[in-house]
Amino acid sequence: MNRNFIELLQVSVGTRDELSRGLTDSEWNEIYRLAESQGLIGILFGGIERLPKEQTPFMDLLMDLLGQTEYLKTQNELGTRGTRR
Numbered sequence: 001m002n003r004n005f006i007e008l009l010q011v012s013v014g015t016r017d018e019l020s021r022g023l024t025d026s027e028w029n030e031i032y033r034l035a036e037s038q039g040l041i042g043i044l045f046g047g048i049e050r051l052p053k054e055q056t057p058f059m060d061l062l063m064d065l066l067g068q069t070e071y072l073k074t075q076n077e078l079g080t081r082g083t084r085r
Helices: 003-013 025-038 041-050 059-083
Strands: none
Touching: 003 025, 003 041, 025 041, 025 059, 041 059
């Protein structure tokens, strides 16, 4: 697994405050692909929100992540409502 991906997971769960360095656009795209394939978009977005501004991804990717995270929240809420009695 990608070191940058692991570092961002660590930021997401609070065991790290920031990445060891700023990432390139292609590195962010690789993290995005990994997160999508592992079903971790929402968790990694939480980590991105914790990063210092200078370490956040480029705006287009940030907006994609935000959109997917909001979609997942909505789907989870709808699923939760369907299981309540």
